[in-house]
Amino acid sequence: MKIGELAALTGVSVRSLRYYERQGLIQPFRQDNGYREYSPLAVNTVETIKLYLNLGLSTEEIAGFLHCVLKNKEAFCAEVMPLYRSKLEEIERQLTELNQIKRNLQDRMASILQEQQNEEE
Amino acid sequence: MKIGELAALTGVSVRSLRYYERQGLIQPFRQDNGYREYSPLAVNTVETIKLYLNLGLSTEEIAGFLHCVLKNKEAFCAEVMPLYRSKLEEIERQLTELNQIKRNLQDRMASILQEQQNEEE
DNA sequence: CTTGACCCTGACACCAGTGTCAGGGTTTAT
DNA sequence: ATAAACCCTGACACTGGTGTCAGGGTCAAG
Numbered sequence: 001m002k003i004g005e006l007a008a009l010t011g012v013s014v015r016s017l018r019y020y021e022r023q024g025l026i027q028p029f030r031q032d033n034g035y036r037e038y039s040p041l042a043v044n045t046v047e048t049i050k051l052y053l054n055l056g057l058s059t060e061e062i063a064g065f066l067h068c069v070l071k072n073k074e075a076f077c078a079e080v081m082p083l084y085r086s087k088l089e090e091i092e093r094q095l096t097e098l099n100q101i102k103r104n105l106q107d108r109m110a111s112i113l114q115e116q117q118n119e120e121e
Numbered sequence: 122m123k124i125g126e127l128a129a130l131t132g133v134s135v136r137s138l139r140y141y142e143r144q145g146l147i148q149p150f151r152q153d154n155g156y157r158e159y160s161p162l163a164v165n166t167v168e169t170i171k172l173y174l175n176l177g178l179s180t181e182e183i184a185g186f187l188h189c190v191l192k193n194k195e196a197f198c199a200e201v202m203p204l205y206r207s208k209l210e211e212i213e214r215q216l217t218e219l220n221q222i223k224r225n226l227q228d229r230m231a232s233i234l235q236e237q238q239n240e241e242e
Numbered sequence: 243c244t245t246g247a248c249c250c251t252g253a254c255a256c257c258a259g260t261g262t263c264a265g266g267g268t269t270t271a272t
Numbered sequence: 273a274t275a276a277a278c279c280c281t282g283a284c285a286c287t288g289g290t291g292t293c294a295g296g297g298t299c300a301a302g
Contacts (some may be wrong), residue, residue, distance in 0.1 A: 004248065014249090015290060033298060035249055055229075056222050058288075074229070075236035084230050091223045095216065101177050102212045108176075108195065109205050115196035125278065135279090136260060154268060156279055179258070249298070255291085261284105268279070 003028075006038045010046040017046070023059040025049055025066055045070060056087055124149075127159045131167040138167070144180040146170055146187055166191060177208055 007014045020026050021036075026045055028036040048070065052062045061083055068077035128135045141147050142157075147166050149157040169191065173183045182204055189198035 002249075013290070015292085018251095019289065033249080034251095035298080053289090054222070055226060060288095073236065075233040075240070081230065081233060084226055084233075088223065088226050088230070091219055091226070095219055095223070098212055098216055098219070101175070102209065102216070105176060105205055105209050105212070109202065109209070112196040112202060112205075115194065119196070123279075134260070136262085139281095140259070154279080155281095156268080174259090181258095243302100245300100245302085247299085247301105250296080252294090254293085256289105257287090259286105261286090263284085264282090266280080268277100270275100270277080272273100272275085 001038050001040065001042075003036050003038070006042055006046065009043050010050070012046055012050065020046070020049060020059065024063045025059060056091065057083065122159050122161065122163070124157050124159070127163055127167065130164050131171070133167055133171065141167070141170060141180065145184045146180060177212070178204065 001009075003014050003017055006012075007017060012020075017026070021028065026038075026042060026049070028038045028042065031037050045066075048066065049059075049062060052066075053059070065077050065079035065083070068079065074080055122130075124135050124138055127133075128138060133141075138147070142149065147159075147163060147170070149159045149163065152158050166187075169187065170180075170183060173187075174180070186198050186200035186204070189200065195201055
């Protein structure tokens with residue numbers, strides 16, 4: 001199938017499909033006229049890419065193990081667990097940071113409301 | 122004082138001080154030779170900017186109320202509360218998203234470990 | 243044969259604050 | 273007077289996936 005069809009089937013823009021190719025995530029054949037020709041399996045590949053992108057992995061990280069998980073179960077791919085672990089740590093860090101900011105914001109808002117009430121009295 | 126001194130006193134790079142100026146956050150005088158001349162109060166201004174940047178506000182947002190909070194208590198500046206509210210909502214959204222990713226990651230990791238244990242048996 | 247719908251590549255824009263370099267002036271201390 | 277340490281402006285890079293435009297081929301239906 002051509003790139004437009006794949007885009008329609010997966011909900012991924014043509015632009016992004018070409019980007020994934022440049023990042024080494026998917027390698028369509030080329031027709032004589034230069035058009036990309038995708039196998040029907042490409043739908044699955046793209047869905048898999050979407051899944052990992054939604055997990056917060058970068059295309060570069062995904063490129064490191066995609067060929068493996070497309071052929072085997074995830075548990076079989078040694079590259080995956082360390083990546084998940086470090087990504088989880090990163091998320092934890094971000095959560096900690098966001099929670100600090102949140103608490104800080106809430107404290108400041110509470111102070112302001114407090115002062116405004118004092119003002120009204 | 123000159124820009125290098127202010128940078129040393131506040132821990133903010135010279136580059137960033139010039140950026141803050143361009144964003145309208147601070148307006149030093151200029152000496153005849155073109156050098157920026159900062160009042161001693163600029164230290165306080167920069168510390169205040171740092172505080173709001175750490176709350177996740179952008180320089181553009183800070184520019185909207187900085188002149189007010191430098192003269193008055195925060196509670197007096199009407200611009201602040203709405204900004205805090207929307208920033209808090211944004212943080213909540215990010216927290217929700219990160220927590221979803223975190224849960225998703227943990228589930229996948231658990232599945233992998235499970236399968237690997239089954240394998241060993 | 244023409245029109246419209248596709249396809250191709252390459253390139254700029256975005257977010258936002260910071261680093262860094264180029265190219266050039268000023269000041270200060272030796 | 274010379275060198276070191278500052279200062280100035282302007283500009284590019286970075287992050288990373290996506291939108292979008294320019295400029296140009298291809299193909300299918302009328």
